[in-house]
Amino acid sequence: MKVKLLDLTAQYVKIRNEVMEAVAEVFESQYFILGPKVAELEKRVAEYCGTKDAVGVASGSDAILLCLMALGIGTGDEVITTPYTFFSTVSSITRLGARPVFADIDPETYNIDPSAVTNAITDRTKAILVVHLYGQTADMDPILKAAGTSGIPVIEDSCQAIGAEYRGRRAGSMGLAGCFSFFPSKNLGGAGDGGMITTGDEELAEHLRRLRNHGGRERYCHDEVGINSRLDAVQAAVLLVKLRYLDAWSDGRIGNAARYDEVLGCIDGIATPVVSEENRHIYNQYVIRVPRRDELRSFLQDSDIGCEIYYPVPLHLQKCFSFLGGAEGDCPEAERAALETLALPVFTELTPEMQEYAAGKIAEFYRPDGSE
Ligand SMILES: *Cc1c(COP(=O)(O)O)cnc(C)c1O
Numbered sequence: 001m002k003v004k005l006l007d008l009t010a011q012y013v014k015i016r017n018e019v020m021e022a023v024a025e026v027f028e029s030q031y032f033i034l035g036p037k038v039a040e041l042e043k044r045v046a047e048y049c050g051t052k053d054a055v056g057v058a059s060g061s062d063a064i065l066l067c068l069m070a071l072g073i074g075t076g077d078e079v080i081t082t083p084y085t086f087f088s089t090v091s092s093i094t095r096l097g098a099r100p101v102f103a104d105i106d107p108e109t110y111n112i113d114p115s116a117v118t119n120a121i122t123d124r125t126k127a128i129l130v131v132h133l134y135g136q137t138a139d140m141d142p143i144l145k146a147a148g149t150s151g152i153p154v155i156e157d158s159c160q161a162i163g164a165e166y167r168g169r170r171a172g173s174m175g176l177a178g179c180f181s182f183f184p185s186k187n188l189g190g191a192g193d194g195g196m197i198t199t200g201d202e203e204l205a206e207h208l209r210r211l212r213n214h215g216g217r218e219r220y221c222h223d224e225v226g227i228n229s230r231l232d233a234v235q236a237a238v239l240l241v242k243l244r245y246l247d248a249w250s251d252g253r254i255g256n257a258a259r260y261d262e263v264l265g266c267i268d269g270i271a272t273p274v275v276s277e278e279n280r281h282i283y284n285q286y287v288i289r290v291p292r293r294d295e296l297r298s299f300l301q302d303s304d305i306g307c308e309i310y311y312p313v314p315l316h317l318q319k320c321f322s323f324l325g326g327a328e329g330d331c332p333e334a335e336r337a338a339l340e341t342l343a344l345p346v347f348t349e350l351t352p353e354m355q356e357y358a359a360g361k362i363a364e365f366y367r368p369d370g371s372e
Pocket of ligand 1: 059060061062085086088089131157159160180181182183193194195
């Protein structure tokens with residue numbers, strides 16, 4: 001048996017006709033950039049996330065960059081964030097000449113630790129960029145409280161967490177703005193790159209609409225410098241089709257996660273994901289913490305089971321950020337997670353047979369003699 005980490009074809013074949021019809025409609029209209037499809041998707045995503053507005057952009061990375069640009073963040077400013085995330089969370093900060101200040105993670109959820117955030121606040125802190133890693137929101141209440149006290153805006157990197165909930169609130173609706181990615185491997189993935197920013201602040205939304213289109217107020221009149229980061233109509237058309245299935249797909253992932261929890265949770269040494277009862281984890285990734293991680297990874301790969309390390313090098317230790325002076329030991333929990341965690345296949349269409357095979361191989365690795 002072969003089990004991929006993610007099988008997008010298994011999803012596509014079920015919605016092929018709808019997707020192709022929606023794409024054909026865009027081609028017939030020859031309206032490719034922004035336009036009515038993008039406006040409709042913005043409306044639907046805002047509704048889905050529980051925000052007033054949403055702004056379609058070219059990628060999740062641009063969504064983060066544009067939010068920081070809109071806040072006027074630049075040289076000398078500090079942005080508090082996590083070292084244990086996808087690269088562009090942090091590169092968006094350094095691209096603007098600002099300084100990422102790393103707050104270590106909670107070892108159970110792998111999300112930024114609220115007390116580390118509080119300790120990192122200085123009078124140069126211009127934003128807190130929280131990441132909802134793997135599909136589970138960070139512990140937002142204490143972070144929002146600390147930020148509120150100091151008057152610091154909170155941006156939610158929700159690229160892995162569309163539809164995730166924290167005490168009844170959706171990812172992207174708790175801070176000033178939420179950043180989403182439609183990279184094909186996300187729970188809501190497009191047919192290429194795409195992204196969205198959700199916000200309840202209408203002025204910010206209008207500002208972001210200008211910034212994504214070169215900063216112009218009207219055509220060829222620029223009060224400030226923006227970028228070209230528009231969402232295209234083909235992406236919006238595909239995403240509008242897929243958005244209708246998103247909750248069912250995420251529920252499928254949640255079901256798969258529950259089955260892994262049951263089987264893997266009773267193997268000595270394996271830490272399955274920790275989720276608070278009040279929260280909805282949408283499992284963009286199902287990540288376990290294990291002893292002998294690299295050996296397990298090779299064993300699974302040899303057994304044709306896809307698995308991956310997210311992320312092997314914490315960002316404070318990346319070469320390109322060495323000018324920040326980060327060193328080993330700065331964020332011990334992020335460093336330990338980078339050595340001990342492994343993502344398993346959890347996609348919606350994973351069959352019970354595939355899952356049994358994958359879980360069985362993991363059990364075999366830790367109990368070679370078949371003991372209980
Ligand atoms: C995917 C992702 C991004 C970047 O999104 P792109 O659309 O690929 O630019 C940023 N942050 C996190 C946490 C992500 O998972």
